[in-house]
Amino acid sequence: MRILLVGAGGVGSAVVAIAARRTFFETVVVADYDPARAARAVAGRDDRFVAAQLDAGSAEAVAALCRAHRITHVLNAVDPRFVMPIFDGAYAAGADYLDMAMSLSRPHPARPYQETGVKLGDEQFAAADRWVDAGRLALCGIGVEPGLSDVFARYAADELFTEIDEIGVRDGANLTVDGYDFAPSFSIWTTIEECLNPPVVWEDGRGWFTTEPFSEPEVFHFPEGIGPVECVNVEHEEVLLIPRWVPAKRVTFKYGLGDEFIEVLKTLHKLGLDATAPVAVKGVEVSPRDVVAACLPDPATLGDRMRGKTCAGTWVRGTGVDGRPREVYLYHVVDNEWSMREYGHQAVVWQTAVNPVVALELLAAGAWSGVGVLGPEALPPKPFLDLLTGYGSPWGMEER
Amino acid sequence: MRILLVGAGGVGSAVVAIAARRTFFETVVVADYDPARAARAVAGRDDRFVAAQLDAGSAEAVAALCRAHRITHVLNAVDPRFVMPIFDGAYAAGADYLDMAMSLSRPHPARPYQETGVKLGDEQFAAADRWVDAGRLALCGIGVEPGLSDVFARYAADELFTEIDEIGVRDGANLTVDGYDFAPSFSIWTTIEECLNPPVVWEDGRGWFTTEPFSEPEVFHFPEGIGPVECVNVEHEEVLLIPRWVPAKRVTFKYGLGDEFIEVLKTLHKLGLDATAPVAVKGVEVSPRDVVAACLPDPATLGDRMRGKTCAGTWVRGTGVDGRPREVYLYHVVDNEWSMREYGHQAVVWQTAVNPVVALELLAAGAWSGVGVLGPEALPPKPFLDLLTGYGSPWGMEER
Numbered sequence: 001m002r003i004l005l006v007g008a009g010g011v012g013s014a015v016v017a018i019a020a021r022r023t024f025f026e027t028v029v030v031a032d033y034d035p036a037r038a039a040r041a042v043a044g045r046d047d048r049f050v051a052a053q054l055d056a057g058s059a060e061a062v063a064a065l066c067r068a069h070r071i072t073h074v075l076n077a078v079d080p081r082f083v084m085p086i087f088d089g090a091y092a093a094g095a096d097y098l099d100m101a102m103s104l105s106r107p108h109p110a111r112p113y114q115e116t117g118v119k120l121g122d123e124q125f126a127a128a129d130r131w132v133d134a135g136r137l138a139l140c141g142i143g144v145e146p147g148l149s150d151v152f153a154r155y156a157a158d159e160l161f162t163e164i165d166e167i168g169v170r171d172g173a174n175l176t177v178d179g180y181d182f183a184p185s186f187s188i189w190t191t192i193e194e195c196l197n198p199p200v201v202w203e204d205g206r207g208w209f210t211t212e213p214f215s216e217p218e219v220f221h222f223p224e225g226i227g228p229v230e231c232v233n234v235e236h237e238e239v240l241l242i243p244r245w246v247p248a249k250r251v252t253f254k255y256g257l258g259d260e261f262i263e264v265l266k267t268l269h270k271l272g273l274d275a276t277a278p279v280a281v282k283g284v285e286v287s288p289r290d291v292v293a294a295c296l297p298d299p300a301t302l303g304d305r306m307r308g309k310t311c312a313g314t315w316v317r318g319t320g321v322d323g324r325p326r327e328v329y330l331y332h333v334v335d336n337e338w339s340m341r342e343y344g345h346q347a348v349v350w351q352t353a354v355n356p357v358v359a360l361e362l363l364a365a366g367a368w369s370g371v372g373v374l375g376p377e378a379l380p381p382k383p384f385l386d387l388l389t390g391y392g393s394p395w396g397m398e399e400r
Numbered sequence: 401m402r403i404l405l406v407g408a409g410g411v412g413s414a415v416v417a418i419a420a421r422r423t424f425f426e427t428v429v430v431a432d433y434d435p436a437r438a439a440r441a442v443a444g445r446d447d448r449f450v451a452a453q454l455d456a457g458s459a460e461a462v463a464a465l466c467r468a469h470r471i472t473h474v475l476n477a478v479d480p481r482f483v484m485p486i487f488d489g490a491y492a493a494g495a496d497y498l499d500m501a502m503s504l505s506r507p508h509p510a511r512p513y514q515e516t517g518v519k520l521g522d523e524q525f526a527a528a529d530r531w532v533d534a535g536r537l538a539l540c541g542i543g544v545e546p547g548l549s550d551v552f553a554r555y556a557a558d559e560l561f562t563e564i565d566e567i568g569v570r571d572g573a574n575l576t577v578d579g580y581d582f583a584p585s586f587s588i589w590t591t592i593e594e595c596l597n598p599p600v601v602w603e604d605g606r607g608w609f610t611t612e613p614f615s616e617p618e619v620f621h622f623p624e625g626i627g628p629v630e631c632v633n634v635e636h637e638e639v640l641l642i643p644r645w646v647p648a649k650r651v652t653f654k655y656g657l658g659d660e661f662i663e664v665l666k667t668l669h670k671l672g673l674d675a676t677a678p679v680a681v682k683g684v685e686v687s688p689r690d691v692v693a694a695c696l697p698d699p700a701t702l703g704d705r706m707r708g709k710t711c712a713g714t715w716v717r718g719t720g721v722d723g724r725p726r727e728v729y730l731y732h733v734v735d736n737e738w739s740m741r742e743y744g745h746q747a748v749v750w751q752t753a754v755n756p757v758v759a760l761e762l763l764a765a766g767a768w769s770g771v772g773v774l775g776p777e778a779l780p781p782k783p784f785l786d787l788l789t790g791y792g793s794p795w796g797m798e799e800r
Binding site for chain 2: 181182263264267268270271272273275279280281282284285286287288290291292294295296
């Protein structure tokens, strides 16, 4: 297996740190638009890791780099604006493809908070036949959420339930950053983007539909000491992926933003500070959202000051294999103190990065295989969950 | 009486519109840094009004303009950063002086939320002896708040109470702006400044002290249909003025910001978006507070879209003249629809502007007189309240 890793940011660097301990691949070419960043990500690693420069916005450049290094698998670890050129470039070069976020949505032009417009992943699924015909695999959404959360959904359907009423992905954390009143542990730019897009929900018989931002608030109790966190509907890939392979009456994604973060996002929106279009301010032009980001610390630099745990998981309610009502939460928790000590990467990026490495190892071993554009729930869940535990990061389950 | 009006912004322009209907003065020189703005403020008015250019940051320029026009009274209607040069320039030219906000405070360097540092008005009171010796009057804080609110406090002490436990200025509104989710009816820059400064409180035996921003929240019921509004302690001149002339056990100022506005200000502070120091944003430098202001509509342009009423007033609790406990709210309400129709100025600026015009008329008539640096509560309240009613804008009182 010869891997092209596109993006040497937070998640890409953590992928390198995790993969460096494994033996299933021959090479990883770490490519970034900034060659210095790619070089930093491979510095000190063994000679399977090589750095390269790449414009991820060019499918031709992606394909050329694949051909130059005889790449078999492309792992996309850059932001979702670059999904399509990387996806198309991998296809053109005859490589398999993996990503952790899917092609972007566009709201319904007339009824954005009732109906879907272009959905997350639509552009990739439109190319599914081409991938099948070529005998190539695009494994989409194989981070932690989407990714491990989808594996949990398939595991619940295969092993725990005969009928599922609802699958609800629930993500929450109790991370704090020393020395800051307010310091998001992930990009505020991206958080604004995903939280202010119309959230999507799936229901059997109705299909996909959208709601107002921050709809259906609920307090979800997270395990391992994290405790109760206010969660709200957010647009996320799982709602688009799970119903394609896992039978359920309803699928949702709720993000445990907490009331404070929700209030911040609502206030930014109310004041127009979420806008990306530049405004004139005393003779200069700036994007308000960029100003917000500039006022906050860079989350990639906060690992040493962070404390606490982050939890990703899938809550499932339905009829158990014994015919009785059942409700479980399948989850994966990472303690920042552990991920910093073991890998030097903060909990949120480490938790995202471990899953595509596990998936690549399963593909290398043949435990996972397939063609076309697939989500993680299209593949058998048990080998994945077992290997994740083998990486030293076990998952858990709570009966509720 | 020959008046120099410094500042042709919202309040200054409303002063011109109100004064134009009165006959007590000989001339008003309307001066602004921007000569076009001064010209617009006097356009269409009778020939008592003349426009001039002035740098309000220069005491020498203020004094020179006073001498050139044989000015007897200077009315300061610019923002409080310019109090001292205008105050000093009026003194140098032998003119009396009026303002609507006093010289600025600086927080206590070590204990900002417990102790006062340099207080509002301290720099002006430090010059009081000079003004007395020269036989000249500086009448400070004679807008609506401070201003009419101080007159109400003196009126309560003179006419309604034998002993006062607390004087609490309370300001609230139900103004909305059509077409905007969130559009402050006054400068967001100034609101951030006054609301994030440490609020000041006065208590008999303890003197002045400060608290955390937004302290002592209470829901105050405003009259004439405005209803309940959440009010919090804010730094304001009345707390510094009233105890100098009116005996009371406690003096506070609470601003009816409402929970929504309080949450916005707290969020801006939490994210560092209240900062005035520039930050680097993709190659340019901008002040975050300026970006916030640029994202919101200019309140001076919103009069036609505003609806609702604004209320300024003074709540007093103590022992009535009959020896029994008494609690009253003395107030003044302006309906935006009325002020726009009658004067073409929105309610908040009109309500501020009417009071210094009334005061000038009382000084011209000799009903008010004095020397030194005085607050409105140093002068007899009844003539003021009667003349305000004579201007078509009556005040009210509620027993509570």
